[in-house]
Amino acid sequence: xxxxxxxxxxxxxxxxxxxxxxxxxxxxxxxxxxxxxxxxxxxxxxxxxxxxxxxxxxxxxxxxxxxxxxxxxxxxxxxxxxxxxxxxxxxxxxxxxxxxxxxxxxxxxxxxxxxxxxxxxxxxxxxxxxxxxxxxxxxxxxxxxxxxxxxxxxxxxxxxxxxxxxxxxxxxxxxxxxxxxxxxxxxxxxxxxxxxxxxxxxxxxxxxxxxxxxxxxxxxxxxxxxxxxxxxxxxxxxxxxxxxxxxxxxxxxxxxxxxxxxxxxxxxxxxxxxxxxxxxxxxxxxxxxx
Ligand SMILES: [Zn+2]
Ligand SMILES: [Zn+2]
Numbered sequence: 302x303x304x305x306x307x308x309x310x311x312x313x314x315x316x317x318x319x320x321x322x323x324x325x326x327x328x329x330x331x332x333x334x335x336x337x338x339x340x341x342x343x344x345x346x347x348x349x350x351x352x353x354x355x356x357x358x359x360x361x362x363x364x365x366x367x368x369x370x371x372x373x374x375x376x377x378x379x380x381x382x383x384x385x386x387x388x389x390x391x392x393x394x395x396x397x398x399x400x401x402x403x404x405x406x407x408x409x410x411x412x413x414x415x416x417x418x419x420x421x422x423x424x425x426x427x428x429x430x431x432x433x434x435x436x437x438x439x440x441x442x443x444x445x446x447x448x449x450x451x452x453x454x455x456x457x458x459x460x461x462x463x464x465x466x467x468x469x470x471x472x473x474x475x476x477x478x479x480x481x482x483x484x485x486x487x488x489x490x491x492x493x494x495x496x497x498x499x500x501x502x503x504x505x506x507x508x509x510x511x512x513x514x515x516x517x518x519x520x521x522x523x524x525x526x527x528x529x530x531x532x533x534x535x536x537x538x539x540x541x542x543x544x545x546x547x548x549x550x551x552x553x554x555x556x557x558x559x560x561x562x563x564x565x566x567x568x569x570x571x572x573x574x575x576x577x578x579x580x581x582x583x584x585x586x587x588x589x590x591x
Contacts, residue, residue, distance in 0.1 A: 309405035309561050310338045311588040312398055314391035316356060317345035318384055318412040322570065325577045326410065333584045340404060342394060344387055359390045359434070366437045367430055367464060369421040376428045384412035385428035392431030392522075393438055395564045399520065400443045406555070406563040406587045408580070414568035416458030416475075416524050423460070432522040432566055433464045436471060439520070446470060449518035451509055452477075453547060454526025454568040455492075455535030461524070462487050472516045474509055478537075488512065492529075495538045502546055513554050520562035521555045526569035527579055533572055544579050548586040556591050563587065 313334075315327055333339050343349070344356035364373045364386075376382055388411035395407035409431070417427035432450050439445035449472040450465075452458045457477040465471040469485040482489040490508050492501065513521065527544055528535035548565075555563040565583065570576065 306591045307405075307556070307561065308338055308590045309587060310340065310403070311584060312395055312404040312407040313339065313341045313584060314356060314395050314407060314409040315341060315343045316384075316387040316391065316410065316412070317343070320412070322573050322576050323410060323412075324573055326580070329577050329581055330584070333581050333588060336588055339584070339588050342391075342398075344390075356387065356391060356394055358386050359393050363393070363434060363438065364389070364429060366441070367420070367433045368418070372421045372423065376423065379428070381413055381428050388413050389415075389429040389431035389434050392435045392564060392566050396435035396439050396520070397442075399562050399564070400439060400445070405561045406552070406565075408565045408584045408587060409567060410580075411567045414454070414524070414526070415566055416452055416454060416461045416568060417456075419460035419463035422463075425456070426569070427460060430460050430464060432524060432564070433461060435522070435564070445519050447472070447516060447518045448520055448522070449474070449513055449516060450522040450524060451513070451551065452524040452526075452568075453505075453529070453544075454524055455529035455537055456526070456569065457489070458524065462489075472513065472518060474512060476505065486516070492537060498539055498543050498546075501537070501539050501543055502550075505547065506550065510550065510554055514558055517558055520559050520564065521551065523551050523563065523565045524568045525565050525583070526567075527575050528569035528571065530570070530572075530575055533570055533575065535569060541575060541578055545582055545586065548583045552586055553591070561591075
């Protein structure tokens with residue numbers, strides 16, 4: 302092993318949930334969990350006693366620092382509440398453990414994603430905006446400043462945009478089919494509805510890498526959706542391989558600009574085989590020597 306290159310400590314934040322897409326997990330993580338630098342923080346795993354859970358829920362007060370009390374109450378009355386709560390809690394726990402120096406980067410399994418949840422609205426399978434809640438917590442409790450979110454789900458992150466629209470200290474780069482737009486470091490990068498791997502990755506390299514390098518955030522949140530993969534519901538014509546290559550590019554940028562601090566938050570994507578095919582190697586990239 303070359304000790305001049307860092308090996309990052311990677312946290313996996315997982316809560317057990319029903320449903321098709323993550324049915325192979327956590328078993329499918331066997332190949333990455335055996336590494337010395339990979340740690341699992343979980344909740345609701347039916348085979349484990351509750352006392353061994355390491356993922357705690359977050360309070361309503363914490364939710365209300367991003368979302369209105371009315372919205373929080375509405376989600377609380379829905380069937381999705383517990384899943385939405387632990388999805389956001391995973392992202393908050395990941396960020397907190399990184400700031401405490403326990404891990405360097407993280408992969409957060411979510412039942413419900415982030416980016417369609419705004420200050421007072423939600424939809425499209427998103428209830429609470431975990432990255433936004435984590436950012437608020439980092440600033441409140443650790444004095445964090447500039448932070449970045451990069452969003453490669455196929456759809457526009459209207460919720461994340463809404464929450465940070467007036468905040469130039471949060472860089473948000475959204476790759477979707479909406480037109481190019483920019484305000485206060487909220488950047489929409491237009492992706493053609495039909496593209497291919499090389500075009501997509503070139504567009505990403507040309508736009509994300511220089512922008513995040515110049516911005517110098519203290520951490521990068523990656524709202525990672527695989528719904529743009531061929532055959533999934535937001536298909537852009539890209540193959541599964543794009544996601545692994547994005548993981549390398551984003552991890553390398555985090556290594557250069559923010560000591561490797563990177564939090565991958567699972568967003569859209571429906572196919573179980575793609576989750577199984579992609580999530581273990583993406584975590585493998587996070588945990589790989591640089
Ligand atoms: Zn999507
Ligand atoms: Zn967008």
